[in-house]
Amino acid sequence: MNGFVLWFTGIPSSGKSTLAAAVAERLARRGLALEILDGDEVRPHLSAGLGFSRHDRDVNVRRVGYVCNLLARNGVIAIAALVSPYRATRDQVRAACQAPFVEVLTACPVAVAAARDPKGLYARQAQGELSGLTGVDDPYEEPLQPDLVCATDQLGVEECAASVLQLLERRRLIAPPPGAGGQG
Amino acid sequence: MNGFVLWFTGIPSSGKSTLAAAVAERLARRGLALEILDGDEVRPHLSAGLGFSRHDRDVNVRRVGYVCNLLARNGVIAIAALVSPYRATRDQVRAACQAPFVEVLTACPVAVAAARDPKGLYARQAQGELSGLTGVDDPYEEPLQPDLVCATDQLGVEECAASVLQLLERRRLIAPPPGAGGQG
Numbered sequence: 398m399n400g401f402v403l404w405f406t407g408i409p410s411s412g413k414s415t416l417a418a419a420v421a422e423r424l425a426r427r428g429l430a431l432e433i434l435d436g437d438e439v440r441p442h443l444s445a446g447l448g449f450s451r452h453d454r455d456v457n458v459r460r461v462g463y464v465c466n467l468l469a470r471n472g473v474i475a476i477a478a479l480v481s482p483y484r485a486t487r488d489q490v491r492a493a494c495q496a497p498f499v500e501v502l503t504a505c506p507v508a509v510a511a512a513r514d515p516k517g518l519y520a521r522q523a524q525g526e527l528s529g530l531t532g533v534d535d536p537y538e539e540p541l542q543p544d545l546v547c548a549t550d551q552l553g554v555e556e557c558a559a560s561v562l563q564l565l566e567r568r569r570l571i572a573p574p575p576g577a578g579g580q581g
Numbered sequence: 582m583n584g585f586v587l588w589f590t591g592i593p594s595s596g597k598s599t600l601a602a603a604v605a606e607r608l609a610r611r612g613l614a615l616e617i618l619d620g621d622e623v624r625p626h627l628s629a630g631l632g633f634s635r636h637d638r639d640v641n642v643r644r645v646g647y648v649c650n651l652l653a654r655n656g657v658i659a660i661a662a663l664v665s666p667y668r669a670t671r672d673q674v675r676a677a678c679q680a681p682f683v684e685v686l687t688a689c690p691v692a693v694a695a696a697r698d699p700k701g702l703y704a705r706q707a708q709g710e711l712s713g714l715t716g717v718d719d720p721y722e723e724p725l726q727p728d729l730v731c732a733t734d735q736l737g738v739e740e741c742a743a744s745v746l747q748l749l750e751r752r753r754l755i756a757p758p759p760g761a762g763g764q765g
Contacts, residue, residue, distance in 0.1 A: 430655045442647045443627065445640065456629065463626045464648055471614045473655040 400430075400469035401496050401570050402462075403561070405478045406487060406540065407503035408532035409518050410510035412549035412557070416503055417478040419558040424474060429571065431474035434461050449529050455486045462490030469496035482531045484538040497570055501561060502543040505550040507532045584614075584653035585680050585754050586646075587745070589662045590671060590724065591687035592716035593702050594694035596733035596741070600687055601662035603742035608658060613755065615658035618645050633713050639670045646674030653680035666715045668722040681754055685745060686727040689734040691716045 403420065405413040414435050424431050436457075440447070443460045447453040458481045465475035481487050491498045510532065511519035521527040522534065529535040545564050547557040565571045587604065589597040598619050608615050620641075624631070627644045631637040642665045649659035665671050675682045694716070695703035705711040706718065713719040729748050731741040749755045 432651055432655060443644060446630075460627060464651065467616055467648065468651060468655065468657075471616060471652065471655070471657040473652075473657070 399496075399570065400472045400474055401565075402465045402469045402494055402498045403474060403476045403565075404465070404481070404487070404490070404498065404500050405476070405503055406481045406500065406543075407505070407549075408507060408510055408537050409480060409530065410513045410515060411503040411505045412547070412554070413478040413480075413503050415554055416501075416547060416549070416557050416561070417476050419554050420561050421476055423558060423562055424571065427571065427574065429474055430472065431476060432468055434465060434475060434477045434479070436461075436477075436479040449535075451483065454480075455483060458483070458486050459490060462493065465490075466494045466496065469494065480531050480537070482535065482537045484540060487540065497568070499544045499564065499568070499570070500540055501545045501547060502540050503549050503557075504539075504546050505548065509550040583680075583754065584656045584658055585749075586649045586653045586678055586682045587658060587660045587749075588649070588665070588671070588674070588682065588684050589660070589687055590665045590684065590727075591689070591733075592666075592691060592694055592721050593664060593714065594697045594699060595687040595689045596731070596738070597662040597664075597687050599738055600685075600731060600733070600741050600745070601660050603738050604745045605660055607742060607746055608755065611755070611758065613658055614656065615660060616652055618649060618659060618661045618663070620645075620661075620663040633719075635667065638664075639667060642667070642670050643674060646677065649674075650678045650680065653678065664715050664721070666719065666721045668724060671724065681752070683728045683748065683752070683754070684724055685729045685731060686724050687733050687741075688723075688730050689732065693734040 405417050407413050417433050421431055421433050439461055444457040447457055458479060461477055461479055465477055468475040514520055518530055522530040531537045545561060549557060566573050589601050591597050601617050605615055605617050623645055628641040631641055642663060645661055645663055649661055652659040698704055702714055706714040715721045733741060750757050
């Protein structure tokens with residue numbers, strides 16, 4: 398059993414958590430051990446007291462990366478769903494990881510994310526109740542060489558999840574599904 | 582593969598890290614997946630910025646417990662070596678754990694720990710350079726019902742490690758060593 402880190406990065410409401418959950422469900426159906434480290438859920442456990450300054454965001458991202466590494470090097474699939482806005486910090490996490498690391502960008506235009514806005518963040522920012530919203534008035538640095546880009550404004554969650562699974566199979570991080578044919 | 586948490590608690594220099602390492606070596610020799618979360622080593626990763634107030638210690642202990650649980654519920658043996666001075670906080674961590682939780686007290690008189698003092702903490706406290714040293718001028722609340730007590734002033738590390746392994750075997754958390762006989 399070989400663990401790895403599957404890291405979803407993207408602006409708020411770009412579909413990280415949704416896609417992470419869809420991928421996790423498919424992996425769990427195959428009997429694989431996995432953990433989802435979702436930014437919003439993990440923060441109270443690992444980073445209570447930290448805010449959203451660059452420093453605090455980076456500390457949080459590194460912490461989640463540290464935990465992902467502990468899991469992955471022990472054979473667990475660690476799925477992170479985290480805005481993780483800074484390229485250098487994500488690259489540090491990847492470099493420190495002792496297991497394969499797969500970075501997936503959930504890409505969608507800010508306007509699309511703002512129209513979804515399930516947490517009301519974009520609305521609050523627009524009304525001046527919140528500042529430092531990634532992609533609006535705080536930076537988001539896209540990966541220059543992500544392992545995969547999922548255009549969540551163009552593809553549904555099923556299609557995106559399928560493309561992630563295909564990548565993992567192609568990289569031999571997971572076995573092909575039972576019953577999959579193949580001459581090679 | 583069934584994970585569990587093995588939690589060493591005790592005053593500074595009571596032998597937590599030493600015993601954790603000895604137990605880990607024996608478990609690793611049996612091919613078991615494990616992680617050691619040693620207080621001193623983990624702090625910079627999980628709790629940079631936290632100090633040694635009761636609040637900060639508790640947050641740190643809960644964080645380590647959270648990570649131990651993630652590992653253990655995925656089949657990894659999570660070994661914590663942490664002063665973790667407050668009984669209620671340790672009990673919270675145990676209650677939140679979704680895998681078996683084994684609490685081991687490394688017991689030794691403060692005078693013995695102070696004579697060991699590999700990190701020089703007791704000396705610094707005595708010289709007034711440090712305050713809030715657990716067991717001296719900060720509380721240590723012994724577990725009321727630890728799963729095991731290792732009297733590290735009376736037994737060597739090999740004997741203590743053997744008693745931990747025996748407990749884990751008796752609880753069926755690990756299999757007996759290869760070649761072990763047994764009628765029952």
